[in-house]
Amino acid sequence: MLPYRILLNEQVFVLSFQAVAMQGPGALDIAALETAFPDVRLQERVVVVGAGAAGVTAAYLLTRFGLRTVVLEARHRPGGRVWTVRHGRTQLDLGPCWIHGIEGNPLAALVRRVGARLVQTDRTRIALYSRWRRRRVPAEQLRKLAPFFLQLLLESKDVAFASPHDISLTRALLRTGIRYLFRLPSSLAVIRWAWGAFELVMGTDTGSLSARYWDQDLDLTGGDWFVTSGYWTLFEPLLQELTVHYGMEVTEIRWGEDRPVELITRDGTQYVADRVVVTLPLGVLQQRRVRFVPDLPGWKRRAIGRLGFGCLNKVILLFPRVFWPAETDYVGFLPECPRGYSYFVNLQKLCGVPALMGYVAGRLARRLERASDDETVARALRPLRRTFGAVPEPEQVWLTRWASDPFACGSYSYIPVGAYGGEFDQLRAPVANRLFFAGEATHRVFPGAVHGAVLSGVEAALRIAALARSEATTACRAAAG
Numbered sequence: 001m002l003p004y005r006i007l008l009n010e011q012v013f014v015l016s017f018q019a020v021a022m023q024g025p026g027a028l029d030i031a032a033l034e035t036a037f038p039d040v041r042l043q044e045r046v047v048v049v050g051a052g053a054a055g056v057t058a059a060y061l062l063t064r065f066g067l068r069t070v071v072l073e074a075r076h077r078p079g080g081r082v083w084t085v086r087h088g089r090t091q092l093d094l095g096p097c098w099i100h101g102i103e104g105n106p107l108a109a110l111v112r113r114v115g116a117r118l119v120q121t122d123r124t125r126i127a128l129y130s131r132w133r134r135r136r137v138p139a140e141q142l143r144k145l146a147p148f149f150l151q152l153l154l155e156s157k158d159v160a161f162a163s164p165h166d167i168s169l170t171r172a173l174l175r176t177g178i179r180y181l182f183r184l185p186s187s188l189a190v191i192r193w194a195w196g197a198f199e200l201v202m203g204t205d206t207g208s209l210s211a212r213y214w215d216q217d218l219d220l221t222g223g224d225w226f227v228t229s230g231y232w233t234l235f236e237p238l239l240q241e242l243t244v245h246y247g248m249e250v251t252e253i254r255w256g257e258d259r260p261v262e263l264i265t266r267d268g269t270q271y272v273a274d275r276v277v278v279t280l281p282l283g284v285l286q287q288r289r290v291r292f293v294p295d296l297p298g299w300k301r302r303a304i305g306r307l308g309f310g311c312l313n314k315v316i317l318l319f320p321r322v323f324w325p326a327e328t329d330y331v332g333f334l335p336e337c338p339r340g341y342s343y344f345v346n347l348q349k350l351c352g353v354p355a356l357m358g359y360v361a362g363r364l365a366r367r368l369e370r371a372s373d374d375e376t377v378a379r380a381l382r383p384l385r386r387t388f389g390a391v392p393e394p395e396q397v398w399l400t401r402w403a404s405d406p407f408a409c410g411s412y413s414y415i416p417v418g419a420y421g422g423e424f425d426q427l428r429a430p431v432a433n434r435l436f437f438a439g440e441a442t443h444r445v446f447p448g449a450v451h452g453a454v455l456s457g458v459e460a461a462l463r464i465a466a467l468a469r470s471e472a473t474t475a476c477r478a479a480a481g
């Protein structure tokens with residue numbers, strides 16, 4: 001018996017330090033972890049709150065380990081922020097599209113399993129247009145932009161650590177940038193656009209990011225891969241094995257150290273579990289949409305309050321024909337940033353559909369959520385019309401309002417001024433060995449990413465199985481006298 005416990009504890013240990021695990025012999029294959037418990041039947045009941053990437057991964061493993069597991073999902077679909085919609089034979093994603101870094105990524109095994117189609121993208125393959133009709137910013141200017149911006153970011157860190165306390169990344173960048181005012185590699189408009197593109201990646205304005213710790217996470221190597229066959233398809237084989245109750249919004253979780261946990265849903269249904277995996281998005285926790293009785297401990301509440309939760313919204317415009325350069329991965333526009341859509345993904349090149357996918361982030365994204373669909377589409381069409389002239393009306397439009405979505409309340413987490421990253425660990429830490437937490441905002445190494453959510457789900461499942469296993473063993477020993 002003992003070796004399995006040791007094995008399991010090692011896995012929990014290693015998974016807590018995924019940076020180490022990622023340098024191991026290969027990517028983690030979730031299905032292979034089933035073998036961690038070859039000979040045990042565990043009788044505990046587990047409820048997983050949320051059927052996103054973290055919840056489905058945790059529930060899959062717990063089910064495989066033999067625990068009676070039910071997933072409660074507020075929406076009427078699985079996936080959470082992974083939201084794939086079908087258009088004819090094409091799958092379009094309104095949440096994540098990319099696997100960021102394929103090497104050592106746990107998603108790689110899922111990709112292989114379903115035979116997903118991926119296309120590698122490159123941020124430098126972009127047609128960037130100036131305000132004058134059809135004039136492209138010369139490639140030479142763009143080539144110098146990335147190294148310049150990296151240098152700025154690097155130096156702004158020094159500025160931040162030289163300050164008596166943490167400052168926003170905007171302040172640090174401005175203080176650094178002033179030194180370069182007379183030797184800029186491109187026009188201010190291009191630099192402002194690049195700044196805006198960076199804010200899209202971060203899902204928030206640089207004004208809210210910690211200049212000291214905004215990049216404390218780890219980037220996997222192997223490039224950015226766009227999943228063209230639909231992101232959610234990666235998780236479908238895992239989902240097939242699960243019991244998921246849809247339309248079940250959990251509104252209250254009653255917990256205590258020495259008693260089972262009770263979960264109440266909006267329609268008054270009650271569930272009882274020995275342990276619960278909470279995969280609620282950080283925004284949902286921050287807005288206290290689920291009541292914990294008694295309240296979560298102070299250290300947990302402080303961690304929830306200290307982290308930031310950004311907003312990144314998309315609009316996908318499907319046109320009757322392509323009128324933009326079909327060979328580039330991206331199309332960008334000056335000087336929309338920071339007032340409008342300045343960055344589009346070319347879905348013709350990546351998925352073979354005549355569509356552009358535009359992004360807005362941060363305060364602008366939140367503000368635009370209050371606009372009507374028509375206003376948002378008009379705003380997205382503005383730079384396209386200015387640049388390409390007679391642009392046809394889109395045949396179909398998909399757009400997101402992640403911040404107003406009551407089951408997301410934003411897009412993904414970030415480190416705001418004054419936080420440092422340890423908050424992710426506190427968010428992940430179990431409470432009383434009854435409440436376990438998973439989700440992208442609980443993963444210190446890969447926050448904000450699907451693979452972070454998956455690994456946090458793996459860790460929660462392993463922790464619960466280890467506890468259930470050792471408690472079952474103790475009970476057996478006690479019974480045997």
Ligand SMILES: Cc1cc2nc3c(=O)[nH]c(=O)nc-3n(C[C@H](O)[C@H](O)[C@H](O)COP(=O)(O)OP(=O)(O)OC[C@H]3O[C@@H](n4cnc5c(N)ncnc54)[C@H](O)[C@@H]3O)c2cc1C
Nearest residue numbers: 050052053054074080081096097098250411439440449450
């Ligand atoms: C626009 C956008 C683009 C992104 N792009 C990328 C990308 O390219 N690559 C990448 O790696 N990551 C990307 N991300 C981040 C990625 O989507 C998330 O990190 C990941 O999907 C989070 O998974 P999760 O399981 O932690 O949370 P979620 O997917 O949010 O799962 C939580 C689940 O809980 C449910 N829920 C909420 N409240 C309740 C309740 N009260 N009761 C029951 N259920 C509830 C929700 O409906 C949801 O299903 C993007 C996110 C967005 C929004």
